Amino acid sequence: MxxxxxxxxxxxxxxxxxxxxxxxxxxxxxxxxxxxxxxxxxxxxxxxxxxxxxxxxxxxxxxxxxxxxxxxxxxxxxxxxxxxxxxxxxxxxNLDTEINTFVAEQNTIALPDNSTVELNANSSLSFNENSWADNREVKLNGEAFFKVAKGQQFDVITSSGTVTVLGTQFNVKERESYFEVTCYEGLVGVTHNNKTITLKPGQTFAFIDGKLLANEKENAVQPNWLHGESSFKSVALKHVITEIKNQYNVSINVEDIDTSRLFTGSFTHNNLDLALKSVTIPLNLSYSKSGQSILLKRE
Incomplete structure (x- = not known):
């Protein structure tokens, strides 16, 4: 206690x-x-x-x-x-306001200027309400979808880079060796490794495992995780496993599996068995469960 x-x-x-x-x-x-x-x-x-x-x-x-x-x-x-x-x-x-989400939890946050943030599972967001009028700045660890009210510059600071906008809708995901920004409305500036690029609606910046990935057109108007589903396009299995652990209270071990294999697909957030099948079947893998522990293995 x-x-x-x-x-x-x-x-x-x-x-x-x-x-x-x-x-x-x-x-x-x-x-x-x-x-x-x-x-x-x-x-x-x-x-x-x-x-x-x-x-x-x-x-x-x-x-x-x-x-x-x-x-x-x-x-x-x-x-x-x-x-x-x-x-x-x-x-x-002088204290920052900090909001944290746990595994399988999401949270909606209203910022002082009526901007809103949807915070995904196992993530944290902090900002200073007292200095907000002069400095619209948040710090993010994890994943969040932003709807930014029009006004002066708005910055999302992560350990991998800074996202800068004036008023728009965009998604930022920053986890270990994974930095991805998708613009859904307006213009988004992304500063990474001292270089800045501008994203238009439908464009994505992704720097994963030390590599800059090709920018593919995004047709959705919001990220799928807002609707209870995580989606991936040619993403290493290890990052998919991490996201499963963020959405379900489980530990996942692998047995003689190459976790750098690429996965394209999605999994649901409300049915663990269905989620595991959605990931393992396309990769010719199987799984077994023991309590809250899961073992992935070859077929």
Missing amino acids: MNREELIKKWLDNNLNTEEQKAFKLLEDYNNLTKMDASLKGFKAPKFSVEKSYRTLKPQLKPEQSSSKKWLKPLLRIAAVVAIALSVYIYTS
Whole structure:
């Protein structure tokens, strides 16, 4: 069980999962913490120095009078509380909002400018709401479909490259050795390895396993994963296996199989056996299940 300090820290980072959120609400000072957080969001205090304030008050203090000692300590305590509150406010106002999805989970996110993001399974998205008016920027790890409201430049930053638009619809997938951007509406700029290309509707940029793949025309108006299906065009089996694990809570092992073999096809997100058959049959493979563990093998 996570202790109180760890729960509060994750709460300040906006990073509590469902179970941790329940535990946080059971804390004795939960109401006080949430009230303080709500107050601090609208709190803008001038710069305050305990030491400077004390030097200003010191000439007026009369050490020989015991009454001065009675209110000096409370005064310093109040000053310390204000300083701590100001520090917490500055800290929380600079925090990014982070949204995470688990295996087999998707989430719809509304950004401050009414842009929307559909976050695919096992992915994360972060942005800073306080600086959003001047800097429309999100960080993505995983896969997401964006509908961007028209306005100033909008950047999606990944470890593989940056996607830049003004207002459009596009999909970004960034996983291990896999970076793919598809434009569905408007124009999309993709910066990768210090080079920038522009995608028109239906065009895709794909850099997979260190290779730039041919740009094939995409006729769909949205990615298939939004409708419960993952699709691939000449993609190595290892990436297909990774996506199955993202959509189902299973582990997958391979037995004497070349996972660099290319797969073209799709699998459903709501039926594990059907998904496995959709992938294994075209490649002349078979599978066996033991609990949440799956073994892929040759026929």
